[in-house]
Amino acid sequence: MEQRSLFERLGGSEAISAVVDDFVARCAADSRINGKFARTDIPRLKKMLVDQVTAATGGPANYTGRDMKTVHAGMGVTGAQFDALASHLVAALEAAQVKAGHVNPQTQETNQTTASRSPRSNRPAVTQR
Numbered sequence: 001m002e003q004r005s006l007f008e009r010l011g012g013s014e015a016i017s018a019v020v021d022d023f024v025a026r027c028a029a030d031s032r033i034n035g036k037f038a039r040t041d042i043p044r045l046k047k048m049l050v051d052q053v054t055a056a057t058g059g060p061a062n063y064t065g066r067d068m069k070t071v072h073a074g075m076g077v078t079g080a081q082f083d084a085l086a087s088h089l090v091a092a093l094e095a096a097q098v099k100a101g102h103v104n105p106q107t108q109e110t111n112q113t114t115a116s117r118s119p120r121s122n123r124p125a126v127t128q129r
């Protein structure tokens with residue numbers, strides 16, 4: 001039985017930071033949503049995202065940011081913009097070879113470890129498309 005936390009199976013802080021970096025870069029390149037982040041402290045946002053994912057997956061971090069409802073209230077995010085952001089998250093996870101079962105939180109605990117490192121090499125498998 002898999003004993004390690006999802007945080008560990010994802011590859012820990014290094015892998016999560018790499019996915020967040022890639023995710024934010026994809027969002028920054030998308031004119032449908034990048035205007036929303038014009039006044040955002042991006043290094044801080046990245047840290048908040050890493051901490052949020054770390055805490056949610058059983059890793060050693062507390063999320064110290066604001067709650068999601070407060071943060072996003074009044075931003076006027078459309079459904080299409082939400083879908084655009086979500087697609088970048090999925091793409092960043094797929095680029096890092098995170099298995100589909102981990103991408104869907106409802107099944108994450110029943111799936112096998114991710115290939116956060118390629119079985120054929122020791123280098124991180126986080127690659128750009």
Ligand code: HEM
Nearest residue numbers: 033036037039040041048049052065066071077081082085
């Ligand atoms: C899966 C959905 C999402 C999650 C988990 C998420 C998560 C977060 C987190 C953790 C922060 C930092 C909180 C803080 O500053 O204390 C944040 C901030 C932010 N989010 Fe999201 N977010 C999501 C969707 C979106 C969408 C769809 C948009 C707009 C297209 C958006 C726009 C922003 C902006 C502009 C900020 C920075 C606010 C500021 O500069 O003060 N988020 N988000």
